[in-house]
Amino acid sequence: MSRRGFSTRQVHQGVAVSVPASATGSAPTARVTPIYLTAGFEFDEYAAAGAHFGAGEGYAYTRIGNPTIDAVEHTLAALEGGSQALLLASGQAATTVALLALVEAGGHIVSSTHIYEGTRGLLRDNIARLGIDTTFVDAIDDVDAWEAAIRPETRALFAESISNATNRLLDIPAIAEVARRHGIPLVIDNTFATPYLLRPIELGADVVVHSASKFLAGHGSVLGGAIVDSGRFDAERSGALYPHLVAPGRGPGGVPGPSIAERTGGDARIAYARESVAPRFGPTPSPLNAFLIGQGIETLSLRVERQSANALAVAQWLAARPEVASVDYAGLPAHRDHALAVRDLAAGFGSVFTFTLRGDADTAQRFVEALEVFTHMTHLGDVRSLVLHPATTSHAFLTDAERRALGVEPGTLRVSIGIEDVADLLGDLSAALDVAVDAPVAVVA
Template sequence: MTATSAFSASGDPVELNAELDDEPIGFATAQIHAGVEPDAGFGARIPPIYLSAGFVFDDFDHARDRFAGDADGYTYSRIGNPTTAAVERRLAALEGGAEAIVVGSGQAALSVALLGILQAGDHVVSASSIYEGTRGLLRDNLGRLGIEVSFVTDAHDPNAWRRAIRPTTRVVFGEPIPNPKNDLLDIRAVAAVAHEAGIPFIVDNTLGTPYLLRPIEFGADIVVHSASKFLAGHGAALGGVIVDAGRFDWSARPDAFPHLNSPQRALRGTSYVEAFGPSAYAVYAREVVASRFGPTLSPFNAFLLQQGLETLSLRVAQHSSNALAVAAWLQVQPEVASVDYSGLASSPYRRLAETYLPRGQGSVFSFTLVGGEAEARAFYDELRLFSRMTHLGDVRSLVLHPASTTHTLLSEDERLAAGIGQGLLRLSIGIEDADDLIRDLARGLAAVRALVARTQPEALAG
């Protein structure tokens, strides 16, 4: 079953599917049916797991033709596998992209996406409010390869992005829902700046998911996900995906992207742009970057990802509904100094949430306790239902103290500049009953009050 068009941001059913008589289908239908056909050999309705490192050739000529690209099929699972190909087709359809590439993790997805564009001497402009692992990748790992990065602190000022762009800038990057501060990015505005400069805009849509947000519809050129999170959904498998919109004009600035525009020995003297047109980047990222660096997704994990996608809309709707209930409850607790959730009417990002996230504002956000690290510790250790772990997007609710874990390598000044105080806790709200989650959080706040009673009795008396 092959998807042939795109959904609307509101979820209106405009996706076309040949096996449904070209009738429009909606998101929930596509997350089950898009990109998958019954197994040709035995008619299995669920796509089989092809646990094979390689694939047999019929004869000498067949092997030669496969390697020359003159015959369809598979050669080696590091390059392609029927199980992973099926989930790639579905992910491309759900994000409204032309092609998807699945890899072994979210970090691998962003690495492949960037290395499909960048070379030594290039420059990246990124929002400052991003996942800390991504910051390290941009600053440290790419820095060792001679690639520079500038971080835009005021990501909501288009001119701040313009000022950061240099003649050597080749990528603009941001997260629509930043982790952990929930300070939403204006995708259209940043995309416009990137395109003025002839630069592709890459976004990490892990926290949005294609159910809540389809960044390509707002101007993004490449979308990446940590598929380990909401897409797979159950915390059982690592995975990542790169989705290419297939509409960036890589030929407009041949000097900026020479690897796509110059003749290639592997293509018998033609360029990727000449050979593949709008698909030049996706082909290069798959065949040159992903296949050579080898961050291959296991076919078994691809199967788990495909199973998770079939319930994506149901889970994410519940995640978002629960998160709003929890955030609203936390906001009125005296022990809580602030709640960073764009779904709240009090959020400074509420207008952007209404524009980009009308179906729900996701489930990952932070809140800050009044008393700092001591209160955060008391709260954290008292929880029974929330799992204490460094993950998110799980059906289970999770809690983390970023200042002592994910952001521990930052200096105090750097943490405070990023809004990561010692009293801040990050929640990833699951799909349990919201009342049970609130009861567990109330248990944590009771521990905070008990701590204050022991150590600051005058505060309670006042």
């Protein structure tokens, strides 16, 4: 299956593991992944319970494993070119579990500044309370800046493949080489790009995370997140940095057993996330949500291809409008990372970007309120086109200087382009620009 095309794999990859033999008996195999909406599973015989808790065989409790969830994980790992995947309840859960599987108190993370504001808050506030420090790199295209930020206690590098909100791209092979020299993993949030446009593991990254609520699901119905690991953990090279992966395990009766690395080899990172972090912190996805994410994945390439084509047309149109001060879209030649986009995003440049109106926050408000086809909401990756004003929503708690450093001005708007007819999108934007610019100015008596 791995040699077949992306669209073929997104439809067929998960079916083989969708139905466990013990649950079907002589019944025919379901063509679509069944929804195992259950908290737990019966053991066929007394010894099966011990086998599950001892060697992890079969299914017992959905927080630990569920066949519907397993099917989606199998598909995601194949599409990202990874060894294994772990599905979680949200994208924030995926990022949190991925990092906590790597870093402990006293550890350090190096992160791009150009990331989702919720992730910046996670690193700056929540993970910091656990005794884990983070250094943010502003000049993400400066390889030396990444190198200089690494300390002896650094345990992960983190960045987004296509950033929120100014569409900055990371030179993944270059930064992956920095991480490799230090024996630490590069973790990439690939939500904006999706595995259809970019597969970071193939470019040298070690761990990929997703907000599966976005493009993977595609329909805006459910929350979900995912971690995909490359399976390239090198215990001999990096074991001293990650003692929790190479320390002897605890077997039945408390007798020392093999380490996670000895049991799972190159999959030690995601095995630890699956066995120790995710089930204990508990961000378990619903099997129903997993099913809906899996259904979305089956049309991922079709949607992202259309969304990317629409986005390029919209970005080009906006860039030519006198009412628009700037368009931050990597698919435009004027974008600072356009050369990287051409090199790494052969199938399309993505569909989420920002543009800045000439005017102020009031101009942006009039524009948003005049839109009819675009939906005003906090989300992205939907089949519908969406719009949001970052300065008063996602970036509201930053200072003006912090917002400007991230490319967020009072007139900046973020759009996520959907699959609508592009002529309708352009017509909607044109009408809104007319309203935003021509609106009367209040006269103070």
